[in-house]
Amino acid sequence: MSAPALGSGVCRELEHTPRRREITREECEPQDGLVHRFALVDVDSCFASCERIFHPELSGRPVVVLSNNDGCVVARSREAKALGIKMGMPWFQIRAWAEACGVVARSSNYELYGSISARIMEILRQFSASVEVYSIDEAFLTLYGRPAEFVGIARNLRSRILHDLGVPVSVGIAPSRTLAKLASHGAKHTPALGGVASWDAYTPAQHDKILRGTEIGDLWGVGRRLKNRLEALGITNALQLQRADPSEIRRRFNVNLQQTMLELNGVPCIEIIERDAVRTYQVMYSRSFSTPVRGVTQAYQVLSIYSQNVTRRLRRQQMTAGALWAFASTAWYKEPFSRISAMAPLHPRTDDPVTVLRAAAKVLLGQVDPQADYVRAGICLTDLGKPDPQEPLPMFAPNPATRRRGKIIDRVNAAVGEGSVGLGLAGLKAAPDWTMKREMLSNRGTTHWSELALVR
Secondary structure (H helix, E strand, O other), rough: OOOOOOOOOOOOOOOOEEEOOOHHHHOOEOOOOOEEEEEEEEEHHHHHHHHHHHHHHHOOOOOEEEEEHOOEEEOOHHHHHOOOOOOEEEHHHHHHHHHHHOEEEEOOOHHHHHHHHHHHHHHOOOOOOOOEEEEEEEEEEEEEEEOOHHOOOHHHHHHHHHHOOOOEEEEEEEHHHHHHHHHHHHHHHHHHHEEEEEEEHHOOOHHHHHHHHOEEOOOOOOOOOHHHHHHOOOOOOOHHHHOOOHHHHHOOOOOOHHHHHHHHHOOOEEEEOOOOOOOOOOOEEEEEEEEEEEEHHEEEEEEHHHHHHHHHHHHOOOOOOEEEEEEEOOOOOOOOOEEEEEEEEEEEEEEEEHHHHHHHHHHHHHHHHOOEEEEEEEEEEEEEEEEOHHHHHHHHOOOOHHHHHHHHHHHHHHHHHHOOOOOOHHOOOOOOOOOOOOOOOOOOOOOOOOOOOOOO
16 A cells, blocks of 8 residues: 655644644553554645635636635635635736636635634534634644544544534544644545545555655644754754754753654654643734725724724623733835834723723824825734722712623624624624725624525
């Protein structure tokens, strides 16, 4: 049996940070035939696959998903990749050609993708007690048992997700997370494997072939800077790194790369920190505008909507903020470039959107240049902490309405659909013309009542 090419693909921007720890080989040794393995579940063409859930007519057609304001290609279906469409291509440059080739473009539907991702993770937790969410479309599962059982578990998992959600996934199984990444890539790009690849199914010679075919720059955890330094030492593929001297690697580089080398030898050293689960340092909401914002009135409108969005994120973390930072900027490529920013304390600590709006407006609006065309703005809440369980004395207590406004809005939106109610412009169905342009947005069929799919 020949070994399929399981070379690693280019890593996407990490939503979670790998944490490394020393694990002895004895921990990995089987006992009574039982072993620990890691399974990486990776959604195939995640955004494009999500777009097909409520639009089955897109099946088999080339689909691309665009960035904010429908700017560049950020996701492609397998069919779009086959046409030669690259990541980051500006849509306005390729639109005429792409549409002539039958390409369907969609605006980024973040609400839908996040909802589907959460549902996938819930299914994964039914197959393993240990699920490490790595990104919106990837998660590591820890499996314990006999190697022969793991492929069957992975196939059942794939079938369940495809049946319940209509989303295809690939699964790579290996003794370490780095090898599971390689196996998952092979499962995705080798149709004969049926979407599941197990490192245990290959011979040592096949392992060597797979690692030799994995360029060092494509290896998980090796960035461009390390790639150049490694290649200067003659290490150009994963097999050469696997066979390198561990002490020399640590001396010339760092313990992280040494542990990547150990991972390639089947010794697990990496844990995934779900850092986005709870942000204890700051919460931010920042967006670019579809059309420039000019003047104090429009700037105030921006702050009004952004204050509600950022405090909603804060409440989801069950936190309050003691300070804020607000900013706005013009286009960096146009002269004269202008950036304004200001900080303000929040006392007492709060999660109230109106309080945040008033504080941000007080410190930022005075800096607004009436002739400047601002293209981006944001509000960052800092000095985060848990709400005080003790009620203050009446004479020191804030207006009770400020303690309830945000929570009331959250409860209404949870009951009747996200975005159903808001304060000021955030409560209007027709968004201001400066809000992020998503002219090809599909239905948010799992989060908005008015956009639910209808079965006829």
